[in-house]
Amino acid sequence: MAKSIYRQAALERLASPEQIDRPHTLVDGKVWLALIVLFAVSAVAVVWAATLKGKVLVDGRGVVLQSAGLREIVADTSGRIEALDLAPGMIVERDGVVARFRLxxxxxxxxxxxxxxxxxxxxxxxxxxxxxxxxxxxxxxxxxxxxxxxxxxxxxxxxxxxxxxxxxxxxxxxxxxxxxxxxxxxxxxxxxxxxxxxxxxxxxxxxxxxxxxxxxxxxxxxxxxxxxxxxxxxxxxxxxxxxxxxxSVLRSPYDGRVVEVKVERGDVLAEGAALAIIDPADAPDSGEKIAVVFVSADHGKRVRPGMEAEIVPGGYRRAEYGYIPAKVVSASEVPVTPAGMRQLLRNDTLVAQLTAGGTLFEIRVVLELDASKPSGLAWSSSQGPDAPIEPGNLLEAQIVVDRIPLIDLIAPRLYSLMRLGDG
CATH class of the missing domain: 1.10.287 (Helix Hairpins)
Incomplete structure (x- = not known):
């Protein structure tokens, strides 16, 4: 028999061009394996999103307080400051001279x-x-x-x-x-x-x-x-x-530590004007570290005692130190007035900054203590700073007002994306 110059497969296709009787492979086995893995991962992700809950946070700003509150050294006369013996962090004694006035x-x-x-x-x-x-x-x-x-x-x-x-x-x-x-x-x-x-x-x-x-x-x-x-x-x-x-001589009415100095040498003060904020040493110490947080009126009603809070003192980065766990101990039922904030914070400038955004609710939180940490406070992801967090320190806060499954957060976004795709 003479040797053909055509391949056998080519001759068979010519003999039966439709190849109706030959089975075809629609999906390769590797693709099936990949699909099975994808469906399994999707199922796990759905279960994980349905069971794992995310935090619903309310942002706020505030200040660390002494448990008994801060106090002010005020001028008992009007005049120009000729000498000032006050500085942040300085320890003052009762009846000690802190300023001299030119009357x-x-x-x-x-x-x-x-x-x-x-x-x-x-x-x-x-x-x-x-x-x-x-x-x-x-x-x-x-x-x-x-x-x-x-x-x-x-x-x-x-x-x-x-x-x-x-x-x-x-x-x-x-x-x-x-x-x-x-x-x-x-x-x-x-x-x-x-x-x-x-x-x-x-x-x-x-x-x-x-x-x-x-x-x-x-x-x-x-x-x-x-x-x-x-x-x-x-x-x-x-x-x-x-x-x-x-x-002409102003004496401190308290023993304590200077938190903030509000004046400078040469300033002219009226009677009753505040010179400094003091963390009094003779104030009763409950052993707690209290902070006050002010949140907007839109979210103030959602905050309740017992809720968790995450506190980041001013000057410290959350990425580096984490946050201080805290718990809400009180929440105002009505918005706080600027006068009430002034009485608490003893700082007109801070009150003006906080109230610039509108009406606020006052939230009190107790910071979690940890004697093993240098600051005496618990930190979420580090030993925290070496220095203590003193009263008067400003802070940023996030209060956990709810926890909802992640799927409830993801689904609305997917739905929005699908609607955008349809459009």
Whole structure:
């Protein structure tokens, strides 16, 4: 038989081009294996998504609190800060000096009072000089006049003695009828006139003494008035100096640690303004670490006591340290007011930042403790930072308000994708 130049398979296809009687392989075995594995994995994924629950989180911001709350050091007067002995982390003692003020108004009053005292002192000295000079001048004139009066009185007294003797002699002659009564009468009239001259001198002497007494009393009263004015100014100066010494120094009313300093040297403060926030050392310690978290009004009603929370203090990265587990212990039923937040946080700027986004609900959480960690707090994925988390530290929080199967989260997204595909 001659050898064909065509392959047998080609000749068979020509003999039966339809090859109807020959079976065909629709799907390769390897593909079937891959499909089985895919269906198995899908089934496991569906079961896993149906059984494993994901967290529904509500975000919030807040601050770590001391269990008894923070306190403020406030100015008890108004003035400019001349010296400030406060710094974050610093330990202060009760009655320790933390600031010194320049009290401008009181200083101005003191300066005015000191100037008034100088004026009063000079005025008093000048009055004394004037009175002394006037008294000396008038006293010299009075002394000279009194000496003249004394001489006149002595002369008149001698004249009276002589007139009395003359009158007695004339009276004797009249009784003997040697002389007439006219001479006796003239002598008696002359004696009366001499007595009147003596009385005039005595009255003048009394007037001079009275005037001297009046002048001395007037000088004494005038000087006493000036002395009283000077003493009153002295007392005012003393009061102002004592008040400045007392009010220019601000003392801490608490023992504790400085959490935040709100002012700087040179700032002008009004009475009642806060200088610093203090974590008081004498506050009762419950052993708990409390944090307050503020969440938006949209989610505040969903938070309930007992819910879990994840706290990340400011300055620490979640990727590096994880989070601090916490538990909600209270949740406000109504939105918190800015005034209430101010009373709690003692920080107007922080309150303004937190409330900028709208109404907030206040949530209190207790941080989980772990004495083996450097910070004394539990951390989800590390030993945490070496430093403690102090009161006043800002934080970011996520509160677990629900746990739902992952499939409930995935299915709506798949449905949305399918609808987009159909479109």
């Amino acid at each position: 401008s108004e009181l200083q101005a009053e003191l300066t005015e009072a000191l100037a008034g005292r100088d004026d009063a002192t000079r005025r008093l000295a000048e009055l004394r000089r004037i009175y002394d000079e006037r008294n000396a001048s008038e006293l010299a004139a009075e002394t000279e006049r009194l000496a003249a009066i004394a001489d006149g009185k002595r002369a008149i007294s001698r004249s009276l003695e002589l007139l009395q003797k003359k009158a007695e002699a004339i009276r004797e002659l009249v009784s003997r009828r040697i002389t007439g009564r006219d001479e006796l009468i003239n002598t008696e009239i002359l004696g009366t006139e001499t007595l009147e001259r003596l009385a005039v001198l005595e009255r003048e002497e009394g007037i001079i003494g009275l005037r001297r007494l009046e002048r001395e009393n007037a000088s004494r009263i005038s000087l006493l008035d000036e002395q009283l004015k000077l003493e009153e100014i002295d007392r005012r100066v003393t009061r102002l100096q004592e008040r400045i010494a007392r009010e």
